[in-house]
Amino acid sequence: MAKAPYPTPLRSRASAPGKLILFGEHAVVYGHTAVAVALSSMRVTVEAELCDDGDGTLEATLHDLPSACGRGPVRADVPLSALAAAMLPTRASEERSDDGWRTPLAAGARVIEALHRELGGAPEADKAALVPLLFLAASLLPQLGARVGGRLRVGVRSAGLPVGAGLGSSAAFSVAVAAALLRLQLLLRERLGSTAASDLALLEGGPRAADGAATSAEAGGAKAGGGRSGAGGSGGRVAGTGEEGCREAETSTPSSAARELINGWAYCAECILHGTPSGLDNAVSCEGGGMRLQRAGRESGAALRFEPIASLRPMTVLVTNTNVPRSTRRLVAKVRALRDAQPALTEALFGAVASVAEAFLAATASSEARLSAELPELVRINHGLLVSLGVSGAALEDVVATAAEHGLATKLTGAGGGGCAISVVGVGGAARGEASKSADAARRRLEAKGYNCHLTSVGGDGVLYHAPQAAGETAARAAPSGGLARAAAAAAAVVVAAALAAAAAARSHATA
Ligand SMILES: Nc1ncnc2c1ncn2[C@@H]1O[C@H](COP(=O)(O)OP(=O)(O)OP(=O)(O)O)[C@@H](O)[C@H]1O
Ligand SMILES: C[C@@](O)(CCO)CC(=O)[O-]
Structure with missing residues (x-):
């Protein structure tokens, strides 16, 4: 086991919107066109912090979900080493390393069962809500299970998005958690000096449409490889209306490569929550804007095709x-x-x-x-x-x-x-x-x-990164040390193509 200190806490903060179906519900089940849009000012926000004090625990708090035990919100403290152990069936079959975060891979039944077991005697409803988060933490920060000490703290809050009302709160949750944890992984690699070109591409955030970066001609350009996506103009209007939502000055859109990874991992979390969802909700939440969707055939099992609406x-x-x-x-x-x-x-x-x-x-x-x-x-x-x-x-x-x-x-x-x-x-x-x-x-x-x-x-912003609440993130980069640093440095050799191929694979899985 390696003990690699983080000189100061690493923090990340991300948010993702809900969605609504504007036109076409029910008919879409039988192959007809429907239109869904992001609810840009109704969002789920996730704060994640990784620091060196603590006893090697993940502390997760779902602030909006009351625990079924009747006392406070849903929360859990789980040893990071136990999370890593729960993931062993996935890792063994894939022969994967600490680099596994680059390839969104759905949780198998054995992994889900093992994660449930780690939550011990918690009420079943609490476990159901926590397992997707545990899965994303173990998948996106796989190095942590090999460390001694440290603490990963993840807090989830909704800004105006009701839970379970048909507005895509579960997808917003999944996307925001995946985004915050992916960013933490990238910050960790940067802190350890193991940032490869591929990681820089993933770390890069673009300006939001609300900052005036997207013209109306660009609005909705949610193509893979494109910059901003979604109805950019509306993002700006949301910011000006004085509504609830996230309007921090230091807000950026994850790069398209990062969004593909976030979307792939969010879909994995959605599968834990919902079985075999279409992937529409997480796609809209991630990309923002609006999407035209249509099933490839008349039956409900047929694949859904998504197409960003460029002119929303x-x-x-x-x-x-x-x-x-x-x-x-x-x-x-x-x-x-x-x-x-x-x-x-x-x-x-x-x-x-x-x-x-x-x-x-x-x-x-x-x-x-x-x-x-x-x-x-x-x-x-x-x-x-x-x-x-x-x-x-x-x-x-x-x-x-x-x-x-x-x-x-x-x-x-x-x-x-x-x-x-x-x-x-x-x-x-x-x-x-x-x-x-x-x-x-x-x-x-x-x-x-x-x-x-x-x-x-x-139809405004999809997933966003926000400036973390507290200082410390800007502190000087630490020298790599210990096994974690070596693992991170080895992983850094993986080229951009690998990340993009993985993300593309996840996307095709998500739209299948
Ligand atoms: N703010 C949140 N914090 C933690 N978990 C959340 C939050 N919002 C949603 N979830 C998770 O998503 C579940 C709700 O998903 P459900 O699909 O029932 O509703 P929805 O996503 O709002 O509606 P729909 O899927 O019909 O659009 C919650 O039980 C919880 O597990
Ligand atoms: C009613 C429906 O069209 C939308 C439910 O949000 C069902 C579906 O598309 O799976």
Whole structure:
């Protein structure tokens, strides 16, 4: 065992947004077009700190999740060496080294079981929430298990993103944890002087769109290898609205190579939480902006294809959480039953939903004025089609009617039944003035009825790095020492191509 001191704590901080489905839920299950966007001001933020005091423990705290034991938030202290041991099935089969963080690799059943065991007698619900974080820590900081002493502290907080309401909180959690821990790995390598060219490429952050780096022509350029992604302009508008969210001055977007790795690891965490998710939520959370998605075939097992929407325009929506629990599985089954009973009619409804999604894509590609004119009607029509499919509910209809009294077109988002609805407030500048007065009035009425509302722009920043809260990170780089330093130095020889190939492999896995 090596004891390699970190002269000062290393800290990283990252955040990632939730998502919402603008158009096309349910029809997308049968191969029709849908549109999803990032909820740039509703985010999960993760702080991670690695320091030399302590007894070789990972301290994880999920500040927003109340523990099922009824005392405080979900939290755990786990020996770092035990985490490394739990990962042995993965490492043995892969013959992997401390360099394993470069290749996102899903957790097998034996690894998941071993991580559960490390959480001892904690309530099952707490374990389920913690295991993805433990897995990411062990995967992205594999060197730590071989050390004596030290402490890794990870804290997770949500900024306005409700947990389990259909807005992609689990993906935001997974992306933000993966980003914070990847950055810690890279800072550790930099501190130890083992930074290779490939690591520098991963460490590099770009300016956010909110800093004015992305013009509207670049907005949404979420191609692999591209710089900023997502609807850059809206990122700037979010920062100016005075909403909740992360607006630190020192904020940057991870490089595209880093985003690919983050997305790959986040998908691995999502698989632990959800089995076999499509990968849409983590892709939108990571890249920001908006995505067009479509299944390759008519059946729900068919692969989902994602395509960034290059022309997404800034939009402001009022998100209303009915607080009515919903089961996506039950609602999807309900639509399937309707399709079995009325195949031609149901297919016609799906076709109409897809036409709405395509009309939205045409309008946003055309002009702000056209989108502004057409969006409310498109929202109203899509909701009507979802009502016809039988997936609305009493609270959702109440939200639609209440918002309509204030001139706002509203639709359910996600599976329906309960969960959230979205009301169009405006496109670009239209979100101010009269539109914003209507939104304020609607919000007051809806909140008086017991719903939770959040005014937000959509399609802005994806995953972001933030300046850590405390000083110390800028302290002088330490000389490499001990086994950890040697392992890190050996790993540094791996070239850029390896990191990019690994990330590409993860991406193809995530979109499969
Ligand atoms: N802020 C957070 N801190 C820790 N864990 C979180 C946080 N937000 C979400 N999670 C994890 O994600 C789970 C919720 O995932 P779930 O899929 O039910 O909801 P969602 O992601 O909000 O909705 P959807 O997947 O339908 O968009 C939580 O139980 C928890 O494990
Ligand atoms: C209802 C649905 O279309 C969206 C749920 O958020 C289901 C799915 O796409 O898997």
